Amino acid sequence: MVSVKVLRRVSIIFLFSSIFLIPIFLFELIIGILFKSYILMADSYHTLIDFLMSLLFYFTLVKINTRSRRFPWGLYNLESLVILAASIFIVYLSMNLILNMIDSSITFSISPWYSIVLFVSSIYSLTLYFIERRYVEIQIVKNDMIHSFLDSIAEVISGITLIVQSVVLIDVVTLVILIFTLSDVIREIKDSILSILGASIDSPIKIQLVNELKSKNIPILNLYLKKCGSFYAVYTYIGLPKDISLEKAYKIKRKTKRIIKKYDNIAYVDVILVPLTEIKKKKILEQVNALYSG
Structure with a gap:
């Protein structure tokens, strides 16, 4: 069994991770809306999911140390309800962005310098991946490790695309990011519904x-x-x-x-x-x- 000391250490990593993602999310969302940069908007939705999952993992690891017979079971369902509501909201934002891409031909030029935030986010994801490798025996960390590595690759590609300023490439990369985001969201929706219903699952x-x-x-x-x-x-x-x-x-x-x-x-x-x-x-x-x- 994983020691309490290790669990606390990992929970702090996820807490700082969620805090670090807040300014990245806000910057990508605001700049994306102002300059109508679909890549930044799509990546901000993905960053929001990463933020929610890091925060969720933090509370999960904290609860491992505090749960007892008196622990209110309603909090487990509350966790699922929050994730479900947030996931549905992100699906709405993602679908709305896709419709805007199809319906609108208006584009604004955006400085390639804004790609720096994507490269910073990529460095963060890669750093998190190497930190998490030390705690691979914890299943939550093991799952997030793969996600962090894929994030780092996706954000480098997004940054390069923003520099190149190719309309076709921007659309393709934006759709790939949205598909990546929606696949995560669909999995979270499924798990949340199963949790709320109390259904028996295979794992x-x-x-x-x-x-x-x-x-x-x-x-x-x-x-x-x-x-x-x-x-x-x-x-x-x-x-x-x-x-x-x-x-x-x-x-x-x-x-x-x-x-x-x-x-x-x-x-x-x-x-x-x-x-x-x-x-x-x-x-x-x-x-x-x-x-x-x-």
Whole structure:
């Protein structure tokens, strides 16, 4: 399990990252609107998403250290609702920008010097990538690492395009940035809806949990994974003989919870003990082994 010290350090990195992105977002948006620079406007929307995600990751890592049985579950849904609302707003802005590009033929010349902000943003993304490599064992950081690297490349290309001042190239790069932004937004909308609905989901962590429980000789019958904001709620069904003592049953339950809770993005664990005959238990365990053997 990741130490509290490391989690705090990474949360501070995401906090400073979100603060650093605010002036970049405002500069790109204002200059983009004033000079009708589609590249700067599109990149400002993407910067806004990056800002929201950095802020979200900060609160996520903070919550890892503060959650408890008394932690209000409504905050998990509030997180999802905020991301959902922001994502829908960014979809609206992006679609509006595409329509403006199609309908309007008016263009204003913009100084190539404004490309500096894109190169600064690229340097920031690349620096963040190298910093995050030190904490790759944390799943949130691992996911953001790839995103930061792609951002740095995209922003260099955008900066060069702004210098070249080719109308066709500007339109193409703007559309690529918007597609990149919308792909991130669609993923966030999907995760937010699943979290709000409390739907069971399939995720690589589910396979990891099942395989680890099996390796520890836990007679797992099934495992359900649900999104809780940036976290997961895990519901595990364990098959036990009908004649097992209460002490042994609760010992297995505690062991199961201890194994699952060592994952740093698990918010809630519920272990349900199911009494079964040996024949029924054997049959179900064979089905589970067949299902997760791949």
